[in-house]
Amino acid sequence: MSKGTILVIGSNATELEAQGGGTIKIGQFLNETAVPLMTLVAAGYDFVLATPTGEKPHMDQDSDALIYFANDDEARSRARDFFNGHPSMNDVRTIRSVIDGGLDRFVGLFFPGGHAPVVDVMQDADAGEVLRYFHTKSKPTAAICHGPTGILASLDNAHEFRAALIDGDTAKARELARGWQYAGYRMTVFSRGEEEYAEDNVFHKKLIFNMPDALEAAGGNVVNTDQNFTSFVVVDRELVTAQNPMSDHELAAKFIEVLGKSA
Template identity: 45%
Template sequence: MKRSKGTVILVASSVDTIILKDGSTDRIGFYLNELTIPMQAVVAAGYEIVLATPKGNKPVLDRSSAIAAHFGNSEEALNKALEFVEKYPAMQNPVSLRSLVEGGLDEYIGVFVPGGHPPMVDLMQDPYLGAILGHFHTNAKPSAFLCHGPISIACSVRDAAAFRAAMVAGDTAAAKKASAGWQYAGYRMTVFSNDEEHYAEKNVFKDRLAPFYVADALTIAGGKLEFAEGGIFKPHAVVDRELITGQNPPTAPELARLFVKALDEISATVEV
């Protein structure tokens, strides 16, 4: 059997519901192509993955994302993605973020968080993910986030729960205070844009508003946000030091390429 080149932590949310601006709720889940395209590329490149969520439960798929349009209109690619989620061993055996932290993080070579709206709810304020990202930041290990996934890095602000509460309340001053001294302040990055969120509000949430905008949150915390030119849902990825971020679902193939490249670079320098 070929030896693994290292293990990547796939972090997903434990939630399946979001409270919108008006207090109503909607069902949410991870986007199929955002999880599977990068993770299939990681596995194909010779790495293992471990799936971790805050509660150690299986993450919920946003079924509306299970369409061939997100896979180059290939039904075969769509079916392979669904098979990956439903049958790949790591996807069937999630662990808790806490268990990873308590077991030690030195063995892990990379971390990845896909999008869909769930990271806005729990991951962005999870203390154990904060500990993981602190380790990866300190050790300059590849850390990749896609679409809404980049909001997860807010878990590493000084007071993540207060930061999220301030964003929901529209209290910019409180959000700045809660995020002072952020480890990613000054980093170039991208995330699902406000214009793309407006599209989601109209077409996904049926004219209801998101609780806050992830692009605004990362800007307030100190991120240097960059977006694709030429309209919404154009592929765009940004690499700054260990941080790799992608803007939206169409960016999944490019983020996969950049993440594997970064993993290969670091795996060549460490003993795994």
């Protein structure tokens, strides 16, 4: 018997704007998607995957690498098989259709990582409606790496807030975010130092804004570990956030713990 159903909000984005023009190829990170979901399924939970368009998220090809699986090729293969073949990964709904079908049946909410949520999810009105429901009901919400930017969708002016970040207008962003439901929450996200490494060594381009700045402008109390690319998870009330790809297993364990207490 299932312990309950988790709503997973994924992204359809494949490109992210870069500073000075051009784009960066992105997607949903393999381990940040598959590892927490495989762990949840093994623990007795079901899940429903929803995206803004109803299409399956694109896997970030840079994430299909052994470094994110402790150099264990078998673990990477299991994750890849899950991402590509699990029935719930391929029965994708629109976020709107899930809302219309009723949110009461879900016991938790999960935002996978990869840069993709920075493009569409963080300014998606339907994702915002879901977040406001889960927050009102104090139902557990988890997010990893860049996934925590997705919770910014709960802002009333999420699209305008994102535009202010791109313009570097922090004052306007703070004003637009006044009264955010997660203001004052302790949370984590991909750090400034980790992003600089990705910009210099992977993308060879600069991002339009960094993730801690975005969450702090909205009122979040962002904390990061001093050691880049080591596991770090923060739990504050119903919100569970993880800093980077290496936090996948710890995020899953703490999310399951919070789900158990919420049941």
